Amino acid sequence: MISRMSLSRRGKMLLFGSCTCMLINAFVATVTAYKMASILDYAQAMDWDRVIFTTGLTLFLLLLNFALSVSITVTRQRYLSDGDIRMRQAVMQNLLNRPSVFQRKKDSAYYMTLLTTDSDTYRAARMATIPFMWDAAVNILASTAMLLYLSPWLFVISLISTVVPIALQKQLACRQNEARNRFSESAHSYTHVLKECVDGSSAIRETKSAPYFADRFLSASKQMQKSNENFLILSNAGNQLLYTVASLVSWVGILVGAVLIMRGSFSAAKMLAATSCFSSFSNNVSNLIEHIVSYRSAAGITKRLHEETEYPVPADSNVEAVKAAELAYHHVSFGFDKKPLYSDFSYTFEPGRCYAIVGESGSGKSTLLKLMLKYYDNYSGSITINGQDIHDLDESRIFQQIGVVSQTPYLFNGSLYENITMFRDVPTSDSEEYQHLLEQLGISDLAALTGNAPLGDFGDKLSGGERQRVALARIMIQHKKTILFDEPTAALDPDNRDSINNFIFGLQGYTRIVITHDRREEYLRQFDDVLYMNRHE
Numbered sequence: 001m002i003s004r005m006s007l008s009r010r011g012k013m014l015l016f017g018s019c020t021c022m023l024i025n026a027f028v029a030t031v032t033a034y035k036m037a038s039i040l041d042y043a044q045a046m047d048w049d050r051v052i053f054t055t056g057l058t059l060f061l062l063l064l065n066f067a068l069s070v071s072i073t074v075t076r077q078r079y080l081s082d083g084d085i086r087m088r089q090a091v092m093q094n095l096l097n098r099p100s101v102f103q104r105k106k107d108s109a110y111y112m113t114l115l116t117t118d119s120d121t122y123r124a125a126r127m128a129t130i131p132f133m134w135d136a137a138v139n140i141l142a143s144t145a146m147l148l149y150l151s152p153w154l155f156v157i158s159l160i161s162t163v164v165p166i167a168l169q170k171q172l173a174c175r176q177n178e179a180r181n182r183f184s185e186s187a188h189s190y191t192h193v194l195k196e197c198v199d200g201s202s203a204i205r206e207t208k209s210a211p212y213f214a215d216r217f218l219s220a221s222k223q224m225q226k227s228n229e230n231f232l233i234l235s236n237a238g239n240q241l242l243y244t245v246a247s248l249v250s251w252v253g254i255l256v257g258a259v260l261i262m263r264g265s266f267s268a269a270k271m272l273a274a275t276s277c278f279s280s281f282s283n284n285v286s287n288l289i290e291h292i293v294s295y296r297s298a299a300g301i302t303k304r305l306h307e308e309t310e311y312p313v314p315a316d317s318n319v320e321a322v323k324a325a326e327l328a329y330h331h332v333s334f335g336f337d338k339k340p341l342y343s344d345f346s347y348t349f350e351p352g353r354c355y356a357i358v359g360e361s362g363s364g365k366s367t368l369l370k371l372m373l374k375y376y377d378n379y380s381g382s383i384t385i386n387g388q389d390i391h392d393l394d395e396s397r398i399f400q401q402i403g404v405v406s407q408t409p410y411l412f413n414g415s416l417y418e419n420i421t422m423f424r425d426v427p428t429s430d431s432e433e434y435q436h437l438l439e440q441l442g443i444s445d446l447a448a449l450t451g452n453a454p455l456g457d458f459g460d461k462l463s464g465g466e467r468q469r470v471a472l473a474r475i476m477i478q479h480k481k482t483i484l485f486d487e488p489t490a491a492l493d494p495d496n497r498d499s500i501n502n503f504i505f506g507l508q509g510y511t512r513i514v515i516t517h518d519r520r521e522e523y524l525r526q527f528d529d530v531l532y533m534n535r536h537e
Contacts, residue, residue, distance in 0.1 A: 007083055014079035015131065018072055022135040025068040030142040030277060032061040037273035044269070076131050084123045088115055090309045098311040099395045100375055109192030114308060117187040118301045121180065125298035129291040136288035143281035150274045151266065157256055157278070172238040176297035179231035184301055186220075186227040193220040239290055254278075324351040324481040324511040325386050325401050327372060332381035334364075334371060341367055344381070347531060351386075351482075354505060354512040356524055359533030365515045368533070369484045373398060403480035407487040409471035411459025415452045416443070419459065420473045427477070437476055441469045441503065465496030472503065482511040490517065501526075 007015065035058045042050040095103065095111060147155040193216050197204065204213050254275060260266035266274075327349040335341045341364035349355055357365045370376065372383055374395055383390050390398065411419050417429045420437075427433045438444040446466055455461050462470065468488055475483055485504065489497040504512055505526050514527070524530050 007079075008086055011079055011082035011086065014075045014082060018075035018079055018131050019134045021068050021072045021075065022131065023138045025065060025072065026135070026138040026142040027145075028061055028065050028068065029139075030146050030280070032058055032065060033276040033280075034146060034273045035061065037269045037276075040269035040272070041267055044267075072131075072135075076128075079131070080123060080127055083127050084119070087122065087127075087305065088119055091115060091119075091305060094309045094311055097396075100373070101377060102311045104375075107192065109195055110188055112195065113184070113188040113191045114304065116191075118184055118305065121184070121298055121301050122305055125180070125294045126302050129295045133288055133291045133295070136284040136291060139280055139284040140288065143277040143284065146277045147274065147281065150270055150277070151260060153256055153260070154274050154278055172293045175234055176231065176238065176293055177299060179227070179234050180297045181300045183224070183227040183231050186224040190220040190224040193217050235294075238293065239286075324509060326351045326384075327482070327511065327513070328384045328387075329368075329371075330382045330384065332371070332379055332383060334367070334376065334379035342379075346381075349511060349513055350528075351511050352509050353528040354507075354510075354526075355514065356527040356530045357513065357515045357533060358517070358519060358524070358530055360535045363533040363535040365533050366486055369404075369486065369513065369515065372484070373402070373404070401480065401482055403475035403478065403483045405468070405471050405475060405483060405485045405488050407490050409467055409474075411455055411462070411467060411470060413454045413457050413459075415454060416447050416450050416470065417452070419455060419470055420477055422474065434477070437473055441473050441476075442499065443469050443473070463496075464491050465493070465499070468492065468496070468500055472500075481509065483507070483513075485512065485514040487515050487517065 035054055039051055039054050039058070042048075042054060091114065144155060193213075197213050197217055200213075204210055258271075261268060261271055329345055329347050332345045333340070333343050357368065359365050367376075371379060372385075372390065374390055374393075377391075385393065385398065385401065412423075414423065417434075420434075421427075435444070438447050443466065446462075446469075450461075459467050459470065471488075488504075489500050492500065501523070504514065516523075518524075
């Protein structure tokens, strides 16, 4: 298990405490069964003093067994919670901090499934089975000790009961692993369709595609339930097979005990204790194999979870952006598959100036800025920020200097203040800096109106112009002096468009690059330079 997903010190202590209680409890339960059977021997011998003493002792042992069982439940659940939280946090922390080029290798439904269905499976089939395997092992040890004490023959019969289950274990593990992986894949597909139906509900209604998407959702639901059903049936059938084999061997053990009793070398009371230990031995061997099968069946999911914490995440450089940056492209060539976008492209965006990038759809306007942000790395030539090649900069260093405002900025279902500060609560809502920013962007009235109320999913309670202002405020509050605007006014009405544009042009001392389809001459004249992108055919 890799370090990022290893247990915390508290988790290790809880696991150790749970296993210690299990060890004690196994021997207490075994001694209790033996002492309870001894009461019958003492009663048959009319030894009332021992009957009374042993009855009191077994009562104490039963209460101790109850206390240990409660302790085991508490420590095991807390261990599972600690490990589960740590595992999910490790995946999420790596996901949020890894370079974009790695994150884009999987779709969002994959990560949602990973942090829900797959994480639940990891907890149940991997983490939970560790103490259960230990519990089964110590119960086997305790039962073995008692059976050897009572009769070596009974132990031999118990030992034989392990042969068939062990032979079945490998086949069961392979089958269950395949079934569990199929369930994980179908859960991923279900989550993907579910996300499409929820996020695209408006488009579905507008195009009258509800029946088609309802059928897709039904098909994905059926597939997921079918794969889950197959896994559970296989799992339960395997468990029942193991228990049946153990029960058959237990039946043989009872016959052997009956023969020993008829020969006079064994008492019926001791046979009662032996039967309890024999049953415990057989059942716990079956339990141990079942837990091993379950543990191994989650190998694929465990590997995926571990892999999601192994992406290289650079440490935060804590470099403050104190000045506008110079962004430069030097003989850059790039394209997708066989479609070229740039060939030996060179251009320098000087610090503190305002630029427009104009071109047809597909000419590579947005891609040009994405290259600067390290979305793609399979280009020739070099790209620099203040003279430093971006290949030598990690993504966090770039985003500490450069802010991005897209055409449809993502807003969270939190308050206006939380969306601007990104839930950092810095600066405070009553600070002069924050209030000045609201006034500067013309959203003071909006802040007063919405207060601490959530803005809705994706900020759907705001207009397009308000969303853009919130996105601008989010960048400005981080004091970034270089801002990339990807068609920030494309979906706005003329008044909001002019207001946003005036704000952009008023940012003195900032390097500003604006992707736009607006070719109005009076608008383009306000830029320091206009870069025209031509579409490659």
